[in-house]
Amino acid sequence: MSRQLTHEEIERQLGDLPGWTREGDAIVATIEAPDFPAAIRIVDEVAEVAEEMNHHPDIDIRWRTTRWLLTTHDAGGLTQLDIEQAHRITEIARRHGAPASD
8 A cells, every 4th residue: 555645745746737736635637628539538548547557536527528536545645646647647638638727
């Protein structure tokens, strides 16, 4: 199991993740894709990454807008897995023309 990050570690690493913010024991981002099929492609690609990492985000899809929530439930808060996955989600979204919103 990964260890929980400190508040300072989380804040410092969020500085490298535009569009991601902290909400309690989670980090969240809203990503708007160019269209609905692109949003689904992003979700599909992230699903592959989540399986590789054995770390699964909470995802909400509304037309072309996706909302991502990451936390490590078994650690009771945020871990490096969440930060790493946020970077991967951000990169996947960028490749599909969908930068994270601030």
